[in-house]
Amino acid sequence: MDALKVLKERRSVRKYLSKPVPKEIIEDIIDCGRLAATARNIQPWHFVVITDEERKKHIADITDNGKFIAQAPVCVAVLCEDTKYILEDGSAATQNILLAAKAHGLGSCWIAGHKKPYAAEIEQYLNAPESCKLISLIAIGYAEQESNAAKKDLSAVLHWEQF
Template identity: 45%
Template sequence: MNVVTAVIKGRHSVRKFKPDPVDDTLIRDAIECAVHAPTAMNLQPWLIGVVRTKEQLEKIAALTNHGKFIADAAVCFAIFGERNVKYYLEDCCAATENLILGLHAYGVGSCWVAGAKKGYAEDVRKLLNVPEKYALVSLVPAGLPQDISVASKKDTKKMIFFDRFVQD
């Protein structure tokens, strides 16, 4: 295992945060990780919002149905994609994952909260004053984790196959 695979394997969703702020330099570096994600035809159709005020965090949390903990995060990233770009959803999901891994590499916990296809997506877009040409793809609340834990995962052998799937 190398440092990159260790970061990937060590990442897990965090929903409880310390009240400490997240350093701006770290935020910028994690965003740089996001914008270096793979993107179809290099179109880079994303727009990434950084929400840090308690008032806005609480408003976003209130709009979601599974993200009430956003109110307690130090920061929440809102990843939007240009609706008219064919693969904006895939591209923005790749950017979201890169952002999450970039944060985790600094010890900042986060949790991917669904945005695309959710009833509150348009409300979040309007709240953040994002132009209509963008659609919300994901919300990523982040902060220093209140506690460190390791998430259990399914046995890899049960989730992969080589060359051709064979039913047991």
């Protein structure tokens, strides 16, 4: 899929078919996350792929707005070593994963993790080292229903020379 088309058409998906995602596709998506922009080339990220039904349900139950994780064939936890630019680096990796999923014809949704009250519990559940912090959870799968959520017009957000 054309990169600009992916960027313009990607939307959050919260309803998934039960069809499994091939391991090779998941690995390619994570590889795209690994190649994200990173401050000082530190690359602090680690990715935990969860496909086990019980584990996804447990994570979904812990979150406040991610109950649909239980239905998604794949959940990816993006964790980063606690560095100066942890949020920027982890968010760049997360965005790459969302875009790669779309390029593979999959739906996805970013669920907040950083500084959420459940972050430490998920880090512990995933057996993450203390030096790693949860940045995001990403539900991935074949979309049951595509979202066509409206986006603001360019004229509403673009400013030239000053606000």
